[in-house]
Amino acid sequence: MTLAPPVAATGARRSGAPAARRRRRPSPAPYLFVLPALLLFAAFKLYPIGWSFVMSLHRKVAGADTFVGADNYLRLLDDPLFWTALRNTGVILAVQVPLMLALATGLAVALNSTLLRGRSVFRLGFFLPMVTGLVAYGIAFSVLLNKEYGLVNWLLSGLGIGPVPWLTDGLWAQISLGLALTWHYTGYNAVILLARLQNVPKELYDAASVDGAGAFAAFRHVTLPGLRPALLLTTVLSTIGTLQLFDEPMVLTGGGPDNATLTIGVYLYRNAFSYFDFGYASALAYALTVLIGLLGLLQFRLLGDKGSTS
Amino acid sequence: MTNRHPGRSILLTSGLAIALAVVAIPLYWVLVAATHSSDEIFDSPPPLLPGTSFLDNLNTLQQEAHFGQVILNSLGIATVYTLLAGAVCTLAGYGFATYRFRGREALFGLLMLGLIVPAQITLVPLFRTMAELHWLNTYQAVVLPNLALPFGIFLMRQSMSGLPKELLDSGRIDGCGEFRLFLRVALPPMRPALAALAIFLFLYQWNDFVWPLIVLRASTSFTIPVALASLQGLDETDYGAILAGTAIAAVPMAVVFLALQRHFVSGLLAGAVKE
Numbered sequence: 001m002t003l004a005p006p007v008a009a010t011g012a013r014r015s016g017a018p019a020a021r022r023r024r025r026p027s028p029a030p031y032l033f034v035l036p037a038l039l040l041f042a043a044f045k046l047y048p049i050g051w052s053f054v055m056s057l058h059r060k061v062a063g064a065d066t067f068v069g070a071d072n073y074l075r076l077l078d079d080p081l082f083w084t085a086l087r088n089t090g091v092i093l094a095v096q097v098p099l100m101l102a103l104a105t106g107l108a109v110a111l112n113s114t115l116l117r118g119r120s121v122f123r124l125g126f127f128l129p130m131v132t133g134l135v136a137y138g139i140a141f142s143v144l145l146n147k148e149y150g151l152v153n154w155l156l157s158g159l160g161i162g163p164v165p166w167l168t169d170g171l172w173a174q175i176s177l178g179l180a181l182t183w184h185y186t187g188y189n190a191v192i193l194l195a196r197l198q199n200v201p202k203e204l205y206d207a208a209s210v211d212g213a214g215a216f217a218a219f220r221h222v223t224l225p226g227l228r229p230a231l232l233l234t235t236v237l238s239t240i241g242t243l244q245l246f247d248e249p250m251v252l253t254g255g256g257p258d259n260a261t262l263t264i265g266v267y268l269y270r271n272a273f274s275y276f277d278f279g280y281a282s283a284l285a286y287a288l289t290v291l292i293g294l295l296g297l298l299q300f301r302l303l304g305d306k307g308s309t310s
Numbered sequence: 311m312t313n314r315h316p317g318r319s320i321l322l323t324s325g326l327a328i329a330l331a332v333v334a335i336p337l338y339w340v341l342v343a344a345t346h347s348s349d350e351i352f353d354s355p356p357p358l359l360p361g362t363s364f365l366d367n368l369n370t371l372q373q374e375a376h377f378g379q380v381i382l383n384s385l386g387i388a389t390v391y392t393l394l395a396g397a398v399c400t401l402a403g404y405g406f407a408t409y410r411f412r413g414r415e416a417l418f419g420l421l422m423l424g425l426i427v428p429a430q431i432t433l434v435p436l437f438r439t440m441a442e443l444h445w446l447n448t449y450q451a452v453v454l455p456n457l458a459l460p461f462g463i464f465l466m467r468q469s470m471s472g473l474p475k476e477l478l479d480s481g482r483i484d485g486c487g488e489f490r491l492f493l494r495v496a497l498p499p500m501r502p503a504l505a506a507l508a509i510f511l512f513l514y515q516w517n518d519f520v521w522p523l524i525v526l527r528a529s530t531s532f533t534i535p536v537a538l539a540s541l542q543g544l545d546e547t548d549y550g551a552i553l554a555g556t557a558i559a560a561v562p563m564a565v566v567f568l569a570l571q572r573h574f575v576s577g578l579l580a581g582a583v584k585e
Contacts, residue, residue, distance in 0.1 A: 030405050031405075045427070048432035049431055122330060125330045133534070135538050136556040143343070148352075149356065183333065285431035
């Protein structure tokens, strides 16, 4: 399967190429330029991907890798923790990602507005969380959200809101995870959307305003369609990132309490590097890959095509 | 424009200022907490102004986690990674952007496969490979697997597809070899894109957690994120020290980012969503 980059530079530089090719003999130069990348990719990506599949068909029995066929995959179906991890990941995908992208869209529109003063300060400020390391902000949030001593609950208690069990209650831990993710990635998504927004022709807004469209109508009929390719990109990237989620739950909650924030990534890591069950971990990895492939295809179907070929 | 709606302008600006304040609170708080002892951090009310324990925290970091060594590890690994991955991605991006050759689309598609295949799928085999090569705990084990970073290649191809054909052709007519052409003609106007790539790669490696966590075994060879996470796992976690480490880890990033942010945003913008 190939991933067509949603915003590839197709068609833009077709002219002149055939003439250039006729003029020169086939040269090895282009291959030499891409060779280092291809060799490294083959050694450290393709080869492990293949090996991982072989491993997923094996299990360690009395210290020796034994071929067990599809056993590891069948075990997935009966493993309640796998389904818990899948459900947790699905909840984040269904709730946190759309909220974050809506927020990022609003932020991008605001940052692009000529009404905003000090735009460069805002752009930089909202981008700073992305620069903060995953582990660093995970640790910071885990302290900020501490039930008894954390700053957040102290501030809330000033408003008369009782201590919220941010990290010790299952549902609240999921909310905390969502908050941390939103804090970290909204600015990043906003920058991608902002870039696209700057390519939306000004004339379209002028035309809309001549037609008597208000701010909301202009947003619906000009801004949103214009944002479509970038929305596709951010949606696909966020989906992939969410399905692979590992660092934040690992540092923030360790997957707890009671597996409420267990993601497939954390579960995979546990199986591989805590239980050393490499066969089962590999089967998990493959299940994850299939899921990402399917969801990616679905999103391209739903959001793609019309917008990206213009 | 601005003068036509002064009220709305103020409303929008102050609204965003409030949002920015909310976003900035965790960052500010990390800086404050870095200067307090663990006990003070968990006082009620929590400290909101800088304290006096920063040096004590540094001392703890050094003793518990060899933090001086850890910072050097992170700096060295991220720098070497940025240089090598930058070269690999730039070469590949240039090759894909400026030449038409047999298999171009297929090979590029293959590399982009790396964007959708989850990194986790390669963790276990790569770990076993590194173990068999006796490379666990070495820096090459950290750096090598991610040199051909799909996003970096994608970014460079996008940026370099904007290079005028005439520029390259005139270089060829002057008798310039293909590699010299790349170095002397193609690269100089690519400076903003290269700066964006460099920041991205440095950031990526500086903050990377999973892979270093897996291959680095001795605490003297840890990178900053691994060291911080290992401190958090201790029975009695010294949050003052950890948050001091967190603040220190952010300093080089903030410096690099502020120095090059103009290029970063414009380069990323050009690369990410150019038609």
